Amino acid sequence: MTFAASEGADNSNDGKSLRKKLLRAERRKKFEAIGLVTPLLIVMVVFYFVPIAMMLFRSIDNSQMAKILPQTSIAIQNWSGEGLPDEITYAAIVGDMKIAQADRDLAKVGRRLNFDLVGFHSLLSKSGRKIDEIKGPPYKENLIAFDKKWGNEQYWTVMERGLKNTTLLYLLAAIDLKYDENNKIVKVPEYEAIYVSIISRTVYISLSITILTLILGFPIAYFMANTTPRTRNLLMIILLLVFWTSLLVRTLSWILVLQNNGVVNNLLMFTGIITEPLDMVFNRFGVYVAMTHVLLPFMVLPLYSVMRSIPSDYVRAAQSLGAKSITAFIRVYLPQTLPGIGAGALMVFIQALGYYITPALVGGPRDQMVSYFVAFFVNERVNWSMASALGLTLLILTGSLYLIFGKRVNIANMKLG
Amino acid sequence: MSDKDFHVRFKNVQKSYDGKQLVVKDLNLDIEKGKFVTMLGPSGSGKTTCLMMLAGFESTTHGEIILNGRPINKIPPHKRGIGMVFQNYALFPHMSVGENLAFPLEVRKIAKPEIEDMVKKALDMVQMGDFIDRYPGQLSGGQKQRIALSRALVFNPELVLMDEPLGALDKQLREQMQYEIKHIHEQLGVSVVYVTHDQAEALTMSDQIAVFNDGVIQQLASPADLYERPENSFIAQFIGENNQLRGTIEKVNKNIANVKLENGENVSALMVDVKDKGEVTLLSIRPERIIINPKTTKNSQALEGKVLELIYLGDHIRCRMMVSGNDQFIVKIPNSSTHELLKVGEKISLGWDKKDCRALKP
Numbered sequence: 001m002t003f004a005a006s007e008g009a010d011n012s013n014d015g016k017s018l019r020k021k022l023l024r025a026e027r028r029k030k031f032e033a034i035g036l037v038t039p040l041l042i043v044m045v046v047f048y049f050v051p052i053a054m055m056l057f058r059s060i061d062n063s064q065m066a067k068i069l070p071q072t073s074i075a076i077q078n079w080s081g082e083g084l085p086d087e088i089t090y091a092a093i094v095g096d097m098k099i100a101q102a103d104r105d106l107a108k109v110g111r112r113l114n115f116d117l118v119g120f121h122s123l124l125s126k127s128g129r130k131i132d133e134i135k136g137p138p139y140k141e142n143l144i145a146f147d148k149k150w151g152n153e154q155y156w157t158v159m160e161r162g163l164k165n166t167t168l169l170y171l172l173a174a175i176d177l178k179y180d181e182n183n184k185i186v187k188v189p190e191y192e193a194i195y196v197s198i199i200s201r202t203v204y205i206s207l208s209i210t211i212l213t214l215i216l217g218f219p220i221a222y223f224m225a226n227t228t229p230r231t232r233n234l235l236m237i238i239l240l241l242v243f244w245t246s247l248l249v250r251t252l253s254w255i256l257v258l259q260n261n262g263v264v265n266n267l268l269m270f271t272g273i274i275t276e277p278l279d280m281v282f283n284r285f286g287v288y289v290a291m292t293h294v295l296l297p298f299m300v301l302p303l304y305s306v307m308r309s310i311p312s313d314y315v316r317a318a319q320s321l322g323a324k325s326i327t328a329f330i331r332v333y334l335p336q337t338l339p340g341i342g343a344g345a346l347m348v349f350i351q352a353l354g355y356y357i358t359p360a361l362v363g364g365p366r367d368q369m370v371s372y373f374v375a376f377f378v379n380e381r382v383n384w385s386m387a388s389a390l391g392l393t394l395l396i397l398t399g400s401l402y403l404i405f406g407k408r409v410n411i412a413n414m415k416l417g
Numbered sequence: 418m419s420d421k422d423f424h425v426r427f428k429n430v431q432k433s434y435d436g437k438q439l440v441v442k443d444l445n446l447d448i449e450k451g452k453f454v455t456m457l458g459p460s461g462s463g464k465t466t467c468l469m470m471l472a473g474f475e476s477t478t479h480g481e482i483i484l485n486g487r488p489i490n491k492i493p494p495h496k497r498g499i500g501m502v503f504q505n506y507a508l509f510p511h512m513s514v515g516e517n518l519a520f521p522l523e524v525r526k527i528a529k530p531e532i533e534d535m536v537k538k539a540l541d542m543v544q545m546g547d548f549i550d551r552y553p554g555q556l557s558g559g560q561k562q563r564i565a566l567s568r569a570l571v572f573n574p575e576l577v578l579m580d581e582p583l584g585a586l587d588k589q590l591r592e593q594m595q596y597e598i599k600h601i602h603e604q605l606g607v608s609v610v611y612v613t614h615d616q617a618e619a620l621t622m623s624d625q626i627a628v629f630n631d632g633v634i635q636q637l638a639s640p641a642d643l644y645e646r647p648e649n650s651f652i653a654q655f656i657g658e659n660n661q662l663r664g665t666i667e668k669v670n671k672n673i674a675n676v677k678l679e680n681g682e683n684v685s686a687l688m689v690d691v692k693d694k695g696e697v698t699l700l701s702i703r704p705e706r707i708i709i710n711p712k713t714t715k716n717s718q719a720l721e722g723k724v725l726e727l728i729y730l731g732d733h734i735r736c737r738m739m740v741s742g743n744d745q746f747i748v749k750i751p752n753s754s755t756h757e758l759l760k761v762g763e764k765i766s767l768g769w770d771k772k773d774c775r776a777l778k779p
Contacts, residue, residue, distance in 0.1 A: 316474050317507035319494040321521035322572065328495075331520070335511040 059389035090139035170389035206352035217299035225307035286362035299344035306340030430480035458629030500569035508553035539571040711768030
């Protein structure tokens with residue numbers, strides 16, 4: 001009744017002016033809110049989102065090629081893709097190669113095209129060294145005289161693809177796909193395919209770690225949420241101790257503990273349980289142990305915070321209504337911890353996906369995850385594009401899992417601390 | 418009477434949490450079938466602990482609790498078949514109202530169609546039939562309270578425990594719910610053990626009230642007895658308002674004592690828990706039982722008082738007076754057409770029936 005009356009009064013008066021007044025009154029608050037968020041927002045955009053976007057762009061960026069071979073990139077646009085290109089294109093590439101050879105840029109082109117078609121690097125460096133010997137036409141014949149490959153249609157297909165401003169080559173390679181001779185996207189032969197299995201291995205290890213931390217973390221969180229403040233603080237310190245030592249130290253100490261003449265093996269041999277030392281490090285087992293240890297707090301803390309907010313009355317109520325302890329736990333307590341499980345699992349899983357140092361140190365060659373290969377391409381191959389393509393694959397994977405997972409657990413309900 | 422005549426018996430029950438102090442000291446309480454018994458007391462008096470021991474969530478340190486003639490010390494809570502309403506309602510937030518009510522029936526493995534009927538009946542009892550698909554988060558405090566009540570009753574328990582169930586509601590809603598709970602109790606004939614610290618609530622609802630203080634039941638009585646015939650000075654002070662005058666017993670005549678007050682005046686009073694001449698006593702008189710300018714008769718007596726303050730409260734006038742050195746002596750004067758007109762500073766004579774003045778141990 002009161003609502004209707006006030007609405008009526010609003011209409012009969014000038015409702016617009018009331019809204020204006022409200023907006024004016026709220027404006028100050030809005031400015032204050034924006035003012036508080038702006039510094040962080042700027043920092044995030046400048047130092048986080050922009051570099052990431054630039055890095056990710058490298059996975060498809062190919063503009064450098066057209067800069068090194070400018071005439072060729074224009075001339076080759078007239079090529080139908082059938083047969084060999086015309087004399088103008090051959091003339092253009094000879095001109096471009098002369099300049100590139102003088103500027104020492106030809107090797108870059110070679111590396112890049114070799115990624116698409118093995119043999120291109122040697123072709124270009126071989127031809128580049130002698131390119132000044134070609135003084136005039138016919139360029140086509142002269143080049144083919146250098147190397148028969150210049151008369152091979154496939155090399156020109158790769159060249160044409162390689163001179164475009166963007167390329168899908170790296171992204172395709174990151175999921176074990178490539179272009180065939182007919183410019184079609186196909187699977188790479190089985191002996192070359194590695195990335196899909198690396199990605200699925202990464203997901204598998206991350207999932208295993210998530211489940212392990214949940215199994216270990218749930219009882220700890222429950223105990224912490226339901227014990228005396230004294231015990232709780234002690235447990236919290238033990239748990240957070242993980243954060244106070246460097247990741248490297250923690251990982252290396254696991255090597256000391258788990259190695260063949262390490263503490264665990266010595267103890268087991270001393271007690272006579274085993275006679276030969278067990279292989280516990282530089283294999284999958286070591287990765288699981290070390291990563292579970294490092295990521296455990298990220299599972300326990302959200303779980304603990306959710307569990308603390310569940311009054312003991314719920315379980316009591318369930319029991320008073322006739323439920324056994326186990327039924328009360330499963331039907332009343334567990335569902336209420338789901339936001340915590342969701343948040344914890346998400347944090348552990350996403351962090352595990354990107355883990356690099358720990359598997360690199362305590363894992364064997366078959367336990368390396370995607371980030372290892374990202375580092376490999378950056379540090380050893382100096383192939384930023386491939387590193388970036390792998391990174392993008394990982395990001396897309398994480399994002400889509402987050403969306404699927406988020407729908408199931410209702411992200412809005414999640415508690416992160 | 419034997420164990421079987423009572424629904425619940427507490428026998429010499431003690432409870433200690435830390436092994437040093439007793440929260441409940443030697444509790445004896447018998448609850449008859451179908452009765453509404455309230456445990457009333459200030460916070461920390463042990464009343465909630467008693468309820469939790471009965472429900473099975475706390476163990477007894479000593480003594481035993483007998484339910485329907487059987488000791489239940491070793492029976493886990495879920496087998497006791499006692500309905501319980503919690504202070505914060507404890508409705509399961511991830512289940513709808515209907516699922517909440519079905520829960521006790523499902524764990525008892527009752528058939529689906531029967532569950533639906535029982536849930537519907539229980540919701541209709543509290544006029545919440547339309548809310549079956551709502552979630553607890555979408556309900557107001559009063560609605561949650563009704564759902565909690567119907568959930569505690571849906572599986573037809575013979576005994577229902579309520580732990581300050583109306584504590585979180587506003588005054589008006591609380592009073593309304595008091596009547597509703599009382600009516601449901603009468604309608605179903607279940608025994609109810611109700612815990613509260615609100616004495617008005619206890620007086621309104623209960624058949625019997627057990628007043629707790631310091632881990633001991635101070636008095637177990639009907640509301641009228643408790644109010645009109647307090648057995649010790651704690652009850653007299655705790656329940657309702659009481660005027661207290663200090664004095665010494667001069668003469669004892671059957672159950673009437675002649676008490677000399679601190680200012681030398683003499684009054685007669687009913688002896689409750691005092692016995693001997695010379696004992697120091699606390700006289701307690703209800704403010705509404707005091708007569709102004711009494712005609713002195715055999716059963717009443719007169720005392721002088723000075724009016725200090727008058728407060729107009731509509732239905733009555735509250736008068737603070739100085740009587741025998743006590744300046745907090747309250748008299749309630751009903752606002753009738755013939756009531757006495759008093760002025761501040763005026764000296765008047767006061768009296769009461771000597772049965773209304775109870776001599777208690779201080």
